[in-house]
Amino acid sequence: MSIAALGAWRGSSGLTGRMRWLLLTLRLLAMAAALTLLFNPGKWSRPTETRLSPWIILNDVSSSMAQATADGATRAAAATALIRQASTHAQAADIPLRIHPFAAKLEAATTAGSQAPTGTASNILPAVSQVLQDAGAAGEALAGIIVLSDGRQTLNSAPADLDALGLRARSRNIAVHTVAIGADTQAPDLALIQPRAALTAFAAQPLRLPFALKSTGLAPVRPAVSLRDAAGQELASLTLELAPGKTVAAAFEIKAPPASTHWTIETPVIAGEVRSSNNHAALNIRILESKTRVFLVEGAPYWDSKFLAQLLRQQPHMDVQSVHRLSDERYFRIDSGDHQNSEARQPVFPNTLDELSRYDLIVFGKNIDPFLSPERAGILRSYVRDRGGAVLFSRGKPSTASLPALEPLEPVVWGTASVADFRFTPTRDGEAAGLFGQALPAPDASLWAALPTLKDGRQIALVKPFTRVLAEGVPDRGAGISASASGKFPALLVRRYGQGVTGLVNGDGLWKWDFFPEARELGNCYEDFWTQLIQWMASYSEFLPGQDFSLRLPASRGDLGTTLAATLSYRGPNPAPQPLILITDPAGTVTKLNPAAIPDPSGRPLWRTSFTPDQAGLWTLKLSDPRADAPPTPEALFTVPTPPREADDLSPDPACLEALAQTTGGQAYRPADFPTLLATKLRKQPPAALDSAAIWNPSWDSATIALTIAALFATEWFLRRRHGLA
Numbered sequence: 101m102s103i104a105a106l107g108a109w110r111g112s113s114g115l116t117g118r119m120r121w122l123l124l125t126l127r128l129l130a131m132a133a134a135l136t137l138l139f140n141p142g143k144w145s146r147p148t149e150t151r152l153s154p155w156i157i158l159n160d161v162s163s164s165m166a167q168a169t170a171d172g173a174t175r176a177a178a179a180t181a182l183i184r185q186a187s188t189h190a191q192a193a194d195i196p197l198r199i200h201p202f203a204a205k206l207e208a209a210t211t212a213g214s215q216a217p218t219g220t221a222s223n224i225l226p227a228v229s230q231v232l233q234d235a236g237a238a239g240e241a242l243a244g245i246i247v248l249s250d251g252r253q254t255l256n257s258a259p260a261d262l263d264a265l266g267l268r269a270r271s272r273n274i275a276v277h278t279v280a281i282g283a284d285t286q287a288p289d290l291a292l293i294q295p296r297a298a299l300t301a302f303a304a305q306p307l308r309l310p311f312a313l314k315s316t317g318l319a320p321v322r323p324a325v326s327l328r329d330a331a332g333q334e335l336a337s338l339t340l341e342l343a344p345g346k347t348v349a350a351a352f353e354i355k356a357p358p359a360s361t362h363w364t365i366e367t368p369v370i371a372g373e374v375r376s377s378n379n380h381a382a383l384n385i386r387i388l389e390s391k392t393r394v395f396l397v398e399g400a401p402y403w404d405s406k407f408l409a410q411l412l413r414q415q416p417h418m419d420v421q422s423v424h425r426l427s428d429e430r431y432f433r434i435d436s437g438d439h440q441n442s443e444a445r446q447p448v449f450p451n452t453l454d455e456l457s458r459y460d461l462i463v464f465g466k467n468i469d470p471f472l473s474p475e476r477a478g479i480l481r482s483y484v485r486d487r488g489g490a491v492l493f494s495r496g497k498p499s500t501a502s503l504p505a506l507e508p509l510e511p512v513v514w515g516t517a518s519v520a521d522f523r524f525t526p527t528r529d530g531e532a533a534g535l536f537g538q539a540l541p542a543p544d545a546s547l548w549a550a551l552p553t554l555k556d557g558r559q560i561a562l563v564k565p566f567t568r569v570l571a572e573g574v575p576d577r578g579a580g581i582s583a584s585a586s587g588k589f590p591a592l593l594v595r596r597y598g599q600g601v602t603g604l605v606n607g608d609g610l611w612k613w614d615f616f617p618e619a620r621e622l623g624n625c626y627e628d629f630w631t632q633l634i635q636w637m638a639s640y641s642e643f644l645p646g647q648d649f650s651l652r653l654p655a656s657r658g659d660l661g662t663t664l665a666a667t668l669s670y671r672g673p674n675p676a677p678q679p680l681i682l683i684t685d686p687a688g689t690v691t692k693l694n695p696a697a698i699p700d701p702s703g704r705p706l707w708r709t710s711f712t713p714d715q716a717g718l719w720t721l722k723l724s725d726p727r728a729d730a731p732p733t734p735e736a737l738f739t740v741p742t743p744p745r746e747a748d749d750l751s752p753d754p755a756c757l758e759a760l761a762q763t764t765g766g767q768a769y770r771p772a773d774f775p776t777l778l779a780t781k782l783r784k785q786p787p788a789a790l791d792s793a794a795i796w797n798p799s800w801d802s803a804t805i806a807l808t809i810a811a812l813f814a815t816e817w818f819l820r821r822r823h824g825l826a
Contacts, residue, residue, distance in 0.1 A: 126815055130809055133805070133808065133809045134809055141798065143797055144795070144797070151240075151787060152194075152195075152196050152784070152785070152787055153240075153241045153243040153785040153787075154195075154196035154197065154198055154240070154242060154243060155186075155190065155195060155196065155197050155198070155242070155243050155245075155246065155782060156197075156199075156200060156231055156242060156244075156245045156246070157183060157186060157197065157198070157199045157200070157245075157248065158200050158201075158202055158224075158227055158231065158245065158246070158247045158248065158249070159179055159183060159199060159200070159201050159202070159215070159248050160179065160202060160203070160217075160219075160222060160224070160247075160248060160249035160250065160252075160281070161201045161202065161203050161207075161215045161216070161217045161218065161219050162203040162204075162217060162219035162221060162222035162252065162254070162746055163217055163218060163219060163220065163746050164217070164222060164250055164252045164254075164746055164750045165179065165217035165249075165250060165281065166217045167250075167282060167287070167374065167750050168285070169281070169282050169285050170285045174217070175217070175250050175281040175282045175752075176215075176216075176217040178281050178771055179248040179249075179281050182248055182279065183199060183248070185775070185778065186246070186774075186778060189778045189782055190782065193783070193784050194784060195243075195782065195783070195784045200227070200231065201215045202219075202223070202224075202227035203218075203219020203220065203221060203222060203223070204219055204220060204221040204222070204223050204255065205223065205226070205227070205230075206226070206227045206230040206231065219746070220746055221254045221255050221746050222249070222250075222252045222253060222254045222746060223253070223254075223255045224247065224249055224251070224253050224756065224757075224760065225253065225261055225262060225265055225760070226255075227247075228245060228247065228265060228269075228276055228760070228764075229265050231245060232265075232268055232269060232272065232274065235274075241272075242274045243274075243783075243785045244274060244275050244276070244277065244766070244781060244782075245269075245274060245275070245276045245277070245766075246277050246278075246279065246777070246781075246782075247277070247278045247279065247760065248279050248281060249278070249279075249280070249281060249757060250280065250281050250282045250283070250752040251278075251280055251283070251752055251753035251754050251755070251756040251757045252746070252750070252751075252752070252753055252756075253753070253756050254746050262760065262763055263763065265760075265763065265764065266764045266765075269763075269764035269765065270764060270765050274764070275761075275764055275765045275766035275767075275781075276760055276761060276764040276765075276766040277761060277766040277767050277768075277769065277777060277781055278757035278758070278760055278761045278766065278767075278768045278769065279757075279769045279770070279771060279774060279777070280752060280754035280757050280768065280769075280770055280771075281752070281771060282752040283752045283754040283770060284770060284771070284772075285317075285752070286316055286317035287316065287317055287374040287375070287750065287751035287752065288316065288317040288318050288372045288373055288374055289315075289316045289317060289318070289373055289374055289375050289751060290314070290315055290316075290321065290323060290342075290367065290369075290370050290379065291313070291314040291316070291375070291378045291379075292311060292312075292313060292325070292365060292366070292367055292378060292379055292380060292381055293311060293312040293313070293314060293347075293381075294310075294311050294381035294383065296383075296534050296538055297382065297383065297384060297656050297657065297739075298383070298384040298385075298386065298656055298737070299383065299384070299385055299386065299538070300386045300388060300635075300639040300644070301356040301385065301386070301387060301388070301635075302356060302387065302388050302635075303356055303357070303358045303359070303387050303389075304355050304356060304358070305355065305356045305417065306353065306354075306355055306356075307352075307353070307355065307356050308351050308352070308353055308538060308539065309327065309351055309352040309353075309354065309365070309383065309538075310349065310350070310537055310538055310542070311325065311349070311350060311351065311352075311365050311381070312347055312348065312349040313325065313340055313342055313347065313348050313350075313367065314346075315342045315343065315344055315345060315346055315347075316345065317344075318370060318372070318373075319344060320341075320342065320343050320344060321342050321370060322339055322340065322341055322342070323340060323342060323367045323368065323370065324337055324338070324339045324367065324368065325337065325338045325339075325340065325350070325365060325366070325367045326365070326366055326367070327352045327363060327364075327365055328363060328364045328365075328366065329357075329361065329363055330361050330362055330363070332364075335352075335354060335363070336352045336354055338352070349542075352365075356385065356387060357385060357387065358387065359387055360384075360385060360386050360387045360735060360737075361385050361387075362382055362383065362384050362385065362737055363382075363383045363385060364380055364382055364383065365380065365381050365383060366379060366380035366381075367380070374750035374751045375750065375751050377741075382739050384656065384737040386639075386735070386737075388417075388639075388644060388645055388646070388732075389646065389732040390645055390646020390647065390731065390732055391417055391418055391419045391645070391646065392417060392418045392419070392460050392634065392635060392638050392645040392646075393418075393419045393459045393460045393461070393645065393646070394412055394418055394419065394420045394421070394459065394460065394461045394462075394463060394634065395420075395421050395422075395423075395450070395459040395461070395462050395463070396408070396409055396420060396421070396422035396423070396463040396465075397422075397423055397449065397462070397463065397464050397465065397468055397471050398422070398423070398424045398425065398464075398465035398466070398468075399425045399465060399466055399467030399468045399469065399470060399471065400425070400465065400466040400467040401425075401426070401465075402466075402495075402608070403609075403611040403615075404465070404494070404495055404608055404609065404610055404611050405424070405465045405466075405494075405495070406611075407610075407611040407614060407615075407626070408463075408494060408610075408611075409422040409424075409434070411614075411626070411627055411630055411631070412463075412630070412631075412634070413434070413435075415631055417635075418631075418634075420435065421433065421434075421435045421459075422434055422435070423448045423449070425467070425471075431448055433448055449471045449472070449476055450476075450479070451479075452479065453479050453482055453483060453487065454673065456479055456480065456483045456487075456489070457483060457489065459489070460489070460490060460638050460641075460643075460645040460646065461489075461490045461491070461492060461634060461637060461638050461645075462480070462483075462489065462490070462491045462492070463494050463634075464491065464492070464493050464494065464495075464498045465494055465495045465498070466495045466496070466497075466498060466499075466500075467498075467499065467500060468498045468499055469499050469500070469501050469503065472503060472505070477503065477505030477506045478505060480506070480509065481505075481508055481509060484509060484597050484598060484599075484600035484601070484602060485597055485598030485599065485600060486598060486599060486671070486704055487599065487600065487643075487671040488598075488599035488600045488641050488642040488643035488650060488669070488671050489600045490601050490602070490603070490637050490638055490640070490641045491509055491600070491601075491602045491603070492602070492603040492604075492605070492633075492634065492637060493510065493602070493603065493604045493605065494605050495605065495607075495608050496556060496557070496558055496604075496605065496606050496608060497514055497558055498510075508597075509597060509602050510564075510602070510604065511563070511564055511593045511594070511595035511602055511603070511604050512560045512562065512563055512564060512567070512590065512593060512604065512606075513560070513561045513562035513564070514558060514559075514560065515558060515559035515560055515561040517559040518556060518557065518558050518559065519555075519556075519557040519558075519559070519573060519575050519589065520555055520556075521553040521554070521555050521575070521576040522553060522554055522555070522557045522573035522574055522576055522589075522607065523548070523549065523551070523553055523554075523573070523574045523576055524551065524554055524571055524573065524591055525543070525571060525572050525573070525574050525588075525591070526541075526542075526543035526548060526570065526571045526592075527543060527569055527570060527571055527572055528543060529568050529569055529570060530543065530568075530569075530570030530592065531543050533568055533570060533594070533640075534636065535570055535632070535633065535636050536570070536571075539628075539632035539636055540628060540629060540632050540633075547625065551613055551625060552609075552612040552613060553576045553609075554591075554607040554608065554609045554610060554612075555607065555608055555609045556607055556608040556609070557573040557589060557591060557606050557607040558589075558606055559589050560589055560590050560606070563590060563593065564595060566595055566596045566597075567593050567594070567595040568593065568594050568595070569590045569592070569593055570592040570593065570594060571590075571591045571592035572588045572589065572590060573588065573590070573591035573606065573607060574588055575587070575588075590604075590606055591605070591606050591607055592606070592633075593606070594637065594640065599642040599643065599650070599669060599671070599704075600641050600642065600643075601637060601640050601641045603633070605633075610626060610629065610630075613625045613626040613629065614626030614627065642669060643671055644734055646732060647731055647732055647733060647734055648670060648671055648672030648725070648730075648731055649668060649669065649670055649679060649723050649733055649734055650668065650669045650670075650671075651666060651667075651681075651721065651723050651733075651734040651735065651736050652666070652667045652668075652669075652736075653665075653666055653721070653736050655738075656736075656737065656738060656739060657738065657739040657740070657741065658713070658738065658740060659740070659741075659743075660713060660714070660715075660716055660740050660743055661712060661713070661714065662712070662713075663710050663711070663712045664710060664711060664712070664713065664738065665708060665709070665710045666695070666708070666709050666710065666711075666721060666736070667706070667707070667708050668681075668695055668706070668707040668709075668723065669704060669705065669706055670704065670705040670706075671704070672731075676705035677725060677726050677727050677730075678694075678726065679695060679707060679723050679725060679726075679733075680692060680693070680694060680695075680723070680724040680726070681693040681694075681695060681709055681721055681722070681724070682721070682722045682723075683711055683719065683720070683721055684719065684720040684722070685713070685714075685715050685717070685719055686715050686716065686717025686718055686719065686740075687715065687717075691711075693709045694709070695707035695708060695709040696708060713738070713740045715740065716742040716743065717740060718737060718738070718739055718740075719737070719738040719739075719740065720737055720738075721735060721737075721738065722735040723735065754768070754770075767781075
């Protein structure tokens with residue numbers, strides 16, 4: 101600039117001062133404008149594009165969509181008809197609409213409303229997730245998603261997948277609406293229902309294996325149900341009459357096998373069934389190799405205690421030691437196999453934890469105060485909590501006095517009122533626990549109402565946490581009941597306590613179930629009740645009778661490829677041996693695992709290991725004890741079902757679609773309500789503004805600026821020429 105100014109000043113030296121300054125000013129202005137262009141003056145801007153938000157329809161084209169609906173058309177045809185309605189509605193309202201078929205994976209958008217349902221799998225959640233991902237990558241704002249499907253999610257998906265998908269959709273304000281195709285049609289199906297997948301018993305013990313058959317959408321049928329062993333040989337068979345829409349319950353009566361094994365209950369697949377996977381069920385049979393060791397304590401002998409002690413001593417699978425208090429200084433003891441009792445002047449009761457741990461179950465009667473000092477009560481708590489023992493209070497409240505040291509083991513806080521006569525009525529929770537309906541008659545069996553009433557039931561002020569009420573007492577009409585004691589009350593309870601379990605029979609007079617002629621005509625109810633209850637309690641504990649180790653799995657069945665953790669505990673004499681786990685896969689290959697010791701707050705020996713099943717079928721886990729002459733060790737059976745295929749289950753699953761809609765903020769519809777969906781949801785959304793990348797807009801890029809600079813130079817040149825300058 102200074103050089104240009106100096107040249108302009110010297111070049112106009114022959115002019116007057118005023119003209120000379122004018123030429124200098126023109127030169128400087130022109131040069132300043134030209135130099136300013138080198139700095140590229142301007143401003144940043146972000147271009148904005150407006151675009152209509154499209155709707156997406158996901159059309160299920162898996163093979164299950166080839167099934168017929170109520171009107172005889174296929175589910176795929178019903179979906180096609182809905183797509184046509186949506187397309188017509190979208191065109192009339194100028195709404196952008198894209199249709200994506202999907203089966204095992206999402207397919208490209210198509211304008212065709214129909215496609216053959218030939219997909220080998222149905223994967224609903226990943227299809228929705230892929231649509232959201234593609235829209236996000238394209239910077240596209242979706243107005244909403246509509247899923248047309250029968251809900252069959254045949255590929256595995258975890259609940260966490262649905263939660264993650266819902267969070268993603270709600271964060272972008274994209275609701276997923278679902279239409280359950282075929283949900284209004286009753287799919288033909290014969291379902292075998294088995295209430296329990298595992299059963300514990302002694303060898304040759306009579307077993308009752310209940311099951312039920314449910315008919316849906318079928319004509320009257322007479323299916324045969326077979327019980328088969330591990331080799332597939334038929335052990336028993338039943339033929340049932342089944343009316344449409346009905347459920348029939350039955351049971352196999354059979355003796356337990358000599359060793360642990362697995363059996364199968366199955367019924368043939370009826371022609372036209374949409375589901376074959378529910379026509380069979382596996383049953384794991386655990387056979388106990390050691391007798392159940394019982395210590396019975398009675399402080400006020402009565403018919404109940406006499407009958408019970410005699411009954412238990414007669415059981416070939418039980419080793420019983422019973423002690424009865426006759427007076428303050430007279431106690432007598434009699435054991436299984438003995439015909440003579442021995443008397444003592446002191447209450448006979450184990451004084452150490454090791455002595456108490458020789459027994460699997462401690463049975464208390466009434467008035468047990470002389471047997472339990474505070475020290476013995478503390479040992480008893482440790483026996484249940486840390487050694488996996490079981491305690492059964494067989495005649496209601498065990499003490500007339502207050503025994504604070506014993507109260508932690510009682511599953512209830514006692515009330516004060518009592519019921520003179522009541523009927524023993526099993527609950528549904530007792531059925532779910534596996535006691536009633538399997539080992540004993542079901543809650544709805546007429547037997548329970550026909551049995552003689554019991555007495556001395558006591559009202560409960562509080563049922564403690566982790567307690568299950570297996571049966572209730574229903575006061576008998578006309579019985580003397582105080583106003584505060586009216587109504588049902590817990591009559592049979594069981595509670596987890598540490599590694600062990602405590603149980604309570606809240607009442608007296610069960611001996612009448614064996615003594616009265618009318619009760620005897622109903623069967624051997626008294627013997628069945630006590631033997632099955634005691635055996636069930638012993639197996640309900642963490643440790644099985646006669647075993648020093650426990651082996652626990654979180655479930656008895658799981659998915660292929662899902663890691664499973666096994667936990668081991670020990671209650672035997674110290675030092676604790678290092679256990680070994682032998683895992684046998686369905687092909688018969690044995691793998692050895694060394695469990696890792698883990699710390700436990702109680703100080704008990706505890707180990708944990710894990711494995712991942714890579715084959716479908718039955719897996720066996722057996723604990724190996726390295727000690728010589730070791731007692732029997734536990735084993736566990738784990739079933740891995742074959743991954744479902746599209747053709748295994750063709751019935752609709754509207755619950756899956758309802759969960760998807762609810763999680764993403766949408767609504768679930770049926771095909772009949774599709775016009776409502778179109779009218780209320782499929783609407784044109786305001787154009788969405790899409791911002792592009794920021795760009796630089798130069799302010800000098802215009803003809804005005806160029807002409808101005810040229811005019812400055814031209815004016816200077818004209819004036820110089822006019823005044824005779826070069």
